[in-house]
Amino acid sequence: MNNGRSNLGTHGASRVSSVREKVATLPLFEGLSARDLDMLAAELEWLGLPGGRELFREGDPGDALFVVVAGRLGVVTADAEGHQTIINQIGAGETVGEMALVSGEPRSATIIAMRDTELLRLEKPAFERLTNDNPGVLRFITKLLVRRLHQMSHRSTVVADCTTIALVPLGRGVEVEEFTHEFAQAFARLQLRVFVADRRHLDQPTEWFNALEEDHDIVLYQAEFDSSEWTRLCIRQADRIVLLTSATDPPTELAPALSVMPAAGRGEKIEIVFLHAAGSPKVVEIDEMLMRHGVEFHYHVRENNREDVARAARLMSGRAVGIVFSGGGARGFAHLGVIRAFRNAGIPLDMFGGTSIGSIMAAAAAMEWTEEEALEHFKSAFVKTNPLSDYTLPFVAVVRGRKVSRLLREHLGESLIEECWRPFFCTSSNLTSGESKVHRTGPIWRAIRASIAIPGVLPPVIEGHQILIDGAVINNLPVDVMSGMRRGRVVGVDVAREHVLAADTADLEASSLWQLFSAKRRGTPNIISLLMSAGTVNNEAQLRLRHQQVDILIEPVLDGVGMLDWKSYDKAIEQGYLETMEVLEHFGDRLTPA
Numbered sequence: 274m275n276n277g278r279s280n281l282g283t284h285g286a287s288r289v290s291s292v293r294e295k296v297a298t299l300p301l302f303e304g305l306s307a308r309d310l311d312m313l314a315a316e317l318e319w320l321g322l323p324g325g326r327e328l329f330r331e332g333d334p335g336d337a338l339f340v341v342v343a344g345r346l347g348v349v350t351a352d353a354e355g356h357q358t359i360i361n362q363i364g365a366g367e368t369v370g371e372m373a374l375v376s377g378e379p380r381s382a383t384i385i386a387m388r389d390t391e392l393l394r395l396e397k398p399a400f401e402r403l404t405n406d407n408p409g410v411l412r413f414i415t416k417l418l419v420r421r422l423h424q425m426s427h428r429s430t431v432v433a434d435c436t437t438i439a440l441v442p443l444g445r446g447v448e449v450e451e452f453t454h455e456f457a458q459a460f461a462r463l464q465l466r467v468f469v470a471d472r473r474h475l476d477q478p479t480e481w482f483n484a485l486e487e488d489h490d491i492v493l494y495q496a497e498f499d500s501s502e503w504t505r506l507c508i509r510q511a512d513r514i515v516l517l518t519s520a521t522d523p524p525t526e527l528a529p530a531l532s533v534m535p536a537a538g539r540g541e542k543i544e545i546v547f548l549h550a551a552g553s554p555k556v557v558e559i560d561e562m563l564m565r566h567g568v569e570f571h572y573h574v575r576e577n578n579r580e581d582v583a584r585a586a587r588l589m590s591g592r593a594v595g596i597v598f599s600g601g602g603a604r605g606f607a608h609l610g611v612i613r614a615f616r617n618a619g620i621p622l623d624m625f626g627g628t629s630i631g632s633i634m635a636a637a638a639a640m641e642w643t644e645e646e647a648l649e650h651f652k653s654a655f656v657k658t659n660p661l662s663d664y665t666l667p668f669v670a671v672v673r674g675r676k677v678s679r680l681l682r683e684h685l686g687e688s689l690i691e692e693c694w695r696p697f698f699c700t701s702s703n704l705t706s707g708e709s710k711v712h713r714t715g716p717i718w719r720a721i722r723a724s725i726a727i728p729g730v731l732p733p734v735i736e737g738h739q740i741l742i743d744g745a746v747i748n749n750l751p752v753d754v755m756s757g758m759r760r761g762r763v764v765g766v767d768v769a770r771e772h773v774l775a776a777d778t779a780d781l782e783a784s785s786l787w788q789l790f791s792a793k794r795r796g797t798p799n800i801i802s803l804l805m806s807a808g809t810v811n812n813e814a815q816l817r818l819r820h821q822q823v824d825i826l827i828e829p830v831l832d833g834v835g836m837l838d839w840k841s842y843d844k845a846i847e848q849g850y851l852e853t854m855e856v857l858e859h860f861g862d863r864l865t866p867a
Contacts, residue, residue: 324509335373343483344390439511444524459586520547593623593761600629600745601769602836610849628744632699639697700744
C-alpha cells in the first residue's frame with residue numbers, strides 16, 4: 274500500500290484509465306459523461322493512509338474532498354476534557370470532507386483511518402468546476418450531508434458492527450493458532466462467513482483486504498507475539514483487538530506486539546481472553562491485567578470447553594443472550610425457575626445482570642452454580658435463618674446489616690466480579706449523585722451488599738464519599754445497562770411488577786399495638802415489607818421505557834408470594850419456570866439473531 278500521495282495525472286495513461294473505471298462506479302459521480310470522467314481522473318490524487326493515521330483534524334481548512342476506495346475512515350469528535358469518540362464510520366465508495374467545501378467553513382471533525390485505507394483526493398478548484406458543470410453531484414452531496422446529520426443525532430446506531438478481529442498473544446507460549454482455529458469454527462457454527470488471515474497474506478494489497486470484509490461476516494487476523502510487520506498490519510486492520518493470555522501461567526515478559534497497540538481514540542475495542550488450563554488454579558491477577566491494558570470486555574475460556582469458545586463468539590458477534598433480574602424480595606426465587614426454563618429450552622444465557630435480590634440470583638448464574646447449589650446457598654441464607662434479625666436502634670436503619678454482610682461473605686467468598694465465568698453486573702442507587710451505579714469489578718459480596726441495601730432496613734454502603742443503597746430504588750429492572758452493551762438480545766425478568774400490598778385494618782394510626790399485631794398476622798404490612806415495597810416501586814413511565822429495551826419480558830404470576838415470604842421458595846421457582854416456558858414457546862424465536 275502507498276503511504277503517501279501521488280498525482281494520478283503524472284503516472285501515465287494506464288493509471289488514469291484504472292482510476293477512471295473506479296470513479297465511474299461511485300454513486301457520487303454517477304451520470305458524468307465520458308469526457309468529464311476522463312478530466313476528473315486526471316485531476317485526482319491517490320492517497321495511501323495507514324490504519325491509525327489522521328487524514329485531517331478538526332479546524333483544518335476545507336481544501337479538498339476525499340473518496341474512500343478501500344478501507345474505512347472514522348469520524349472523531351472530542352469533548353471538553355479531550356476524550357475522543359467515534360461518531361461515524363465511512364466505508365469504500367463514500368466521500369468525506371465535502372461539508373467544508375460546500376459551507377466554506379473549517380473542518381468540523383477529525384478523520385482517522387480505522388484500517389489501512391486508500392483514497393482519491395479532489396482539490397477544491399476541481400470540485401467547484403465539477404459541481405458547476407454537473408449539478409447532480411451537488412444534489413447527491415446535499416442528500417449525503419442530511420443523512421450524516423441525522424446519523425450524528427442518533428450516535429448509538431451509526432457505528433458499524435465489528436467485522437475484523439486481531440488475535441494478539443500476550444505470552445510467547447500462547448497457542449494463538451489453535452485458539453484462532455477453534456474460534457473460527459465457533460463463528461461458522463453461528464452461520465457466519467469467517468476467514469482467517471495469517472502472515473501468508475502479508476503482501477496482499479489493500480483492495481484484497483477490503484474485499485475480504487465485503488465477502489465475509491468476520492475476518493480473524495492471527496497476529497504474532499513479536500511486533501512484526503504482519504502483527505502491525507493485523508492491529509491496523511482490526512475493529513476489535515483481542516489479547517490472549519494464560520490465566521494460570523503469567524507471561525514472563527510483555528509481548529513486543531503491545532508496542533504497536535493504538536492510542537485511545539481510534540475506536541477499536543480492546544478485549545482480553547483468559548485461557549484456563551484444565552484443573553489449574555488461577556494465578557494471573559485478572560483485575561490488574563484489565564486495568565493495565567485498558568480492557569473494555571473480557572472472557573474466560575477453559576481448556577477443552579467448547580461452550581466457553583462458543584459464548585465468546587456469540588458475545589463478540591452480537592449474537593449473545595443477556596438476562597436481567599429485578600428486585601422483589603422472596604419473589605426473586607422465581608429467577609431460579611426462569612434459568613431452569615432457558616436451560617431446558619436449550620437457549621444459552623451468556624450474560625447476567627440484576628439488582629437487589631436479582632443481583633444475587635444473577636451472580637450465582639454467572640459463577641455457574643447449579644440450581645441445586647444455588648438453592649442450597651439461598652435456603653441457608655434466607656429460609657433457614659432471618660438475615661434481617663440483627664435489629665438495632667434505627668438511627669440509620671432498623672437492622673445493623675452485619676449479619677447480611679457475614680452471610681454474603683460466607684456464601685460468595687472473596688470472589689471478584691471479573692472472575693465470574695460469564696459476564697455479570699449489578700446495580701445500586703447512588704444517593705450522592707442521584708444516579709444508578711453499575712458494579713462491574715470488585716468483590717461480588719460487596720457489590721451485592723450495596724445492591725440490596727434497602728433504605729431504612731439495611732445501612733447503606735459507603736464507597737469513598739458516595740452513599741449506595743438498593744438498586745431497585747432508582748431502577749428495579751436495569752435492562753438499559755445490558756442493552757447498552759450491544760452484545761445481542763436482552764431478556765428482562767420482573768418479579769415485582771404485579772406485587773401489591775393490602776391492609777386489613779381501616780386506620781393504622783388509631784389501632785392499638787394488639788390490633789396492629791393481629792392485623793400483621795392477617796397480612797397487613799409491617800415496617801420491613803413497607804420499606805421493601807417502597808424501594809421497588811418505579812413509576813409507570815419508567816417501567817414502560819425499560820420494557821421497550823428488551824426483546825422478551827417475563828413477568829411471573831406470583832400470587833400468594835410476598836416479598837418476605839421466603840418459605841414459599843418452591844412455589845416461586847415453579848411459577849417462574851412455568852411462566853418462562855410459556856413465554857419461550859410463543860416468543861423464543863425473538864432470541865434467534867436474524
